[in-house]
Amino acid sequence: MINIIGLGYIGLPTALMFAKSGEVVVGTDYNTDLVNSLEKGILPFEEEGLEELHQKALNNGITFSTEYQKTHTYILAVPTPYIKESKKLDPKYVISALNSVLDVCDKGASVIIESTVSPGTVDKYVRPEIERRGYVIGEDIHLLHAPERIIPGNMIYELEHNSRTIGADNIEIGEKIKGLYLNFCKADIVVTDIRSAEMSKVVENTFRDINIAFANELAKICQMDNMDVYEIIRIANMHPRVNIMQPGPGVGGHCISVDPWFLVGDYPDLTNLILTARKINDSMPKHVLGRIRDIMREHNIKDISKVGLYGLAYKEDVDDTRESPTLQLLERMDEHLAFGVKVFDPHVKNSVVDYQSANFEEFLNEIEILVIMVGHNHIKENLNLIKSKHVLDTKNICTFEGVYKL
Template sequence: MKQSKMVCVIGLGYIGLPTAALLANRGYNVHGVDIVQSTVDTINRGEIHIVEPELDTFVQAAVKSGKLKADLKPTEADVFIIAVPTPFHEGYVPNIDYVVSATEAIAPYVKEENIIILESTSPVGTTDKVEEVLKKEGVDTSKLYVAHCPERVLPGYIMRELVENDRIVGGITIEATKAAAAFYKTFVCGEVLETDAKTAEMAKLTENSFRDTNIAFANELSILCDKFNIDVWELIALANRHPRVNILQPGAGVGGHCIAVDPWFIVHAGGKDAKMIRTAREVNTYKTEWVIEKIKNAALKFENQNGRKAKVACMGLAFKPDIDDLRESPALYITRRLIADGLNVLAVEPNIKSYKEFEIIEYNEAIEKADIVTFLVAHKQFKALDIETDLDFCGIQNKKGKNV
């Protein structure tokens, strides 16, 4: 495929914008689409609206060269990439409304020989649904190449992983698989693995369910170790010396748009046959509630001992270290719940300047003022702190490092 071709990227968030900027820097003409005017304006100024290392350089260069333009509306293109959110509705029911409306939006611009790629993480069958929606909008889909290519980049390393990761490409026909795979091969140096659309959809959900299940094991261990008065970090380090054991690290729960969400897509479709995947989700959700209870008990104990309410520092709000992404974040959930339950909270998030619901303060100030410091996210700033104790990330300690 000649790189002078036009690619239309729908959804300019954590996935769509890096993809659009990368393609533009690789010589494609890229028309990026988002429904948020401020996002479009920011990108057209050569700036970014999200935190992701190196992305600013890519976007600035792409916009300056005229290869990347953002708009509220799609345009005719050779390749359409849909990278819109796929959250869930109430009750963990998958919500593909954004995918449907993005597909409706491109329908008037789609023509013969176009490649339509769904990159959003999707319940099995969604790529077929994209074709169905196009048909419903009056598009002749017989000469289109409709495929799914799940994204599996790690926030913080997106620009590198977009190029280096292996990609799974599954078309709704063999021809669609081949056409979409040929497109990815123009900018991916990892392997491009070909399959069908349903397997590609399920592969992404499987990857995240695998991670969720393994994290659930570590989280359950942390709760059990607390009960048995065993240091879980030491326990895991020792158990991992077994040549075939590799236990992950526990945390305050599981967050983000992927691991905390995608397993539900399997559970929703799999029903009672998705026992382990459902249980892992439940364990990880329970871990967050468990942390809340621990902090509340510590605060109560402090109040009983000192005759005044404890100031509790919540260190970190993001869903994982060193990013600003708050989606499905257990740390944010914990902070909100503590505030709602009347605790005196000092909220800290070094990657965010302000937050709509409560004040965010500097971490040094929070530690200085707090009676109880809770490390909810292992941000690099916190790991570098010179505190005379072993920092028990996601554990609960008072300022002198004594467990409370």
């Protein structure tokens, strides 16, 4: 039996996928409401294909519990935030989940950390904790790190098709756990040491952050001198070895905007490029704020409540708002006492911020300036409804005349 600890964006689909592939799975979360909902068939977030997968997993006998199970295989998919001041990883969720597992596990159990962790976390925090509890690593407990690469919005497909990395102290145990993931993973699985698995995961997200920062910096340069950044990127990308990403209103989510900070926190003297990229991406909501100010001035609009932000999620077609550029922008506005801006997101059903509209047409009726912060399919399908507004399109999805870009 596999006991998966933490049933969030990563743990839940992973648990369902293992169950669908025929493994006996118990999903454990200390959030009682979440466990109760899952038992009733209610899912905590939207994700393409998740309902069907949930049903298949239930048919195959998956159960959900607040209890940690006595078994031989554990997967930990708990949060790994960073500490705002020091930028270092906060291991408290991993250590707490680990201790709960150590309370009940079989001798010789494999503990697989799926959470993204900064390089060295296992050596610095996890091993000492296991030893402090009197267990011998390699005999009583086998340690592994199998970081996850899936992206919200395409999780189910990517669980099956992304290649994976498994870091293990003992290659034989690594190969055994690789066999477990091969139950559903159709792609390559590399077995390596734990340090390399930790580092490669953080490096992947840092690479993306840096590349997005380059596009964002270009957007600022082009805006300053009235050049079309999208046209310039399109042309530059025709070069066979150039592949510039698209600029945007900022970087959010639980991964790309978080993981590079682990390296900055641990290697402050060596991370000039990484830190600069983080700063550029974090500055984008302020850049959007400046663009809104320009448009308000140009049209002599003085009332901020005439501005509407479309999209609260951190990316298109999902309901996850963590670290989202819109939330970052609202924070900036708040600092400047710009209260009352309207907000709408078709995917975010619960009320996350003040002045959040539940109805798109009502939202449009109240505003004169529409700021597209997220390129949900919903807005792409409703472009005809927004043509009468002054539109600031930070996602480059509108092709009609008079649209303002980043």
